Amino acid sequence: MSMRRAERLNRLQSTLDAGGYLRLKDAAHLLGVSEMTVRRDIASCGGRFAYLGGYIAGGPESAGGMGYILDRERDAHIEMKRAACDAAATLLKPGETVFIDCGTTTTHLASRIPAESRITVVCYAMNIAEIVCRKPGVRVVMLGGLYHASSASFSSPESLEMLRGIGINTAFISAGGVHESLGISCSNFHEVEIKQTAIANAVTKALVVDSSKFGQVKPAFFAKLDSFDFLCCDDGLESARAERLAAAGVHVVPA
Amino acid sequence: MSMRRAERLNRLQSTLDAGGYLRLKDAAHLLGVSEMTVRRDIASCGGRFAYLGGYIAGGPESAGGMGYILDRERDAHIEMKRAACDAAATLLKPGETVFIDCGTTTTHLASRIPAESRITVVCYAMNIAEIVCRKPGVRVVMLGGLYHASSASFSSPESLEMLRGIGINTAFISAGGVHESLGISCSNFHEVEIKQTAIANAVTKALVVDSSKFGQVKPAFFAKLDSFDFLCCDDGLESARAERLAAAGVHVVPA
């Protein structure tokens, strides 16, 4: 690839990274070349840019770099996740402070938060922050630290310290596996302390998972089922299981 | 607007918030309606979605919610900012740890970081994090806290504490105003402590500003010019000014 092409691609990238989209002809004008050359540039580095009908957008790996995982999972259980978050959204109340866990499920809950609800959101994942930071009437507290691409989340001792100082009305916790006797688990060990602290600091604790997670086990256990007040789930939950949950004091929120 | 339309828009939004784009026909299939209805849905809530040639993308207000400011500024000094960051990028070295300040200038520097450079980036702004978190070979440390939409950045006492524990090879600091006698200033008071701590913890201190910032003053002063080792700027700097800077011990990096 020639120097000029590489330079053009760099300029394109830094323009697009700043956010938004670019008309093909605007890009051509910006770079001082013809539209055809821009097309060829983009084609030459396949995947670095998303090319949609006359527009150029940033790479397809948006949402904090876990694009691949996200795409795979999207096709899988997206409708169930959305249903689970529909249930969870009924627990949102204006003016309250909520903790939103990381993962691909809770993004649906984040987008359900009304823009003008004066809700305070505490989070520690890029994909959640990207959604809630755009809402003008939502106050956001981000727990920072070292980035973990596997879940697009951050962790650090100082963040835990910060979280301990925050009063939470409702903690919305996600999980990779829910096992009735073994407990609730996730894939990443660094999430354990954060989830546990959020649960400890919250008045109301809500588990947000789709029904495919039941019976599953992931490497990092972080809580038992009876730690939660509510289970927000799609309607795929077996009735026998729902009854055992109710007996354990976990209220199943209808989707 | 009907209930069904509102519901469709919600489903669209939560699908798109998760990241990426949607083909119009995929969206139509997902929602179980015709393409034309999807078009009408999107048109009915103008601005909530970006509609580009056959694809649907999330709202135009990307980049941490400061879309408006960003767009205004983009037209203004984007080429100068890019040039300033070209200069700054020459100071990047593989394996090192860098601090990247918030603002619309430093995004260009962030996108210049090679994906496989094994660089560690310390940042505290959404628009910077969105860029660097996508690069697999870049380690990211995010300083969290309360979100400030004006600069898409976070601040908190705990983050300052975290920053104090991080050794920085090069701190890339941006500014809203650079005045030779009064000093260097920015628009947001919460940034002051972070910038000062980053400067204090860095071996090399680089000021990254375009030449339009010279002579300007913003409400929050945070440093003097001679605190910096390098000035990364576009080539619009008057030679008399450059000479005075050199005399003060600030090396002007050629763009």
Place this chain on the structure above:
DNA sequence: GTTGCGATGTTAACATCCTAACATTTTCTG
């Protein structure tokens, strides 16, 4: 029921985009 209205689907004309082939310019090399 049926009448009316809004929502949705369908079609066709139109505009735009995309691709490939070829023409031109630039760059590199001997």
Place this chain on the structure above:
DNA sequence: CAGAAAATGTTAGGATGTTAACATCGCAAC
């Protein structure tokens, strides 16, 4: 400087997206 190769520009035709007008459906009020 000549020649070749790469890069870029131009054009044209097919593919795709867009819009407007009209047809149909579903629901609610009378």
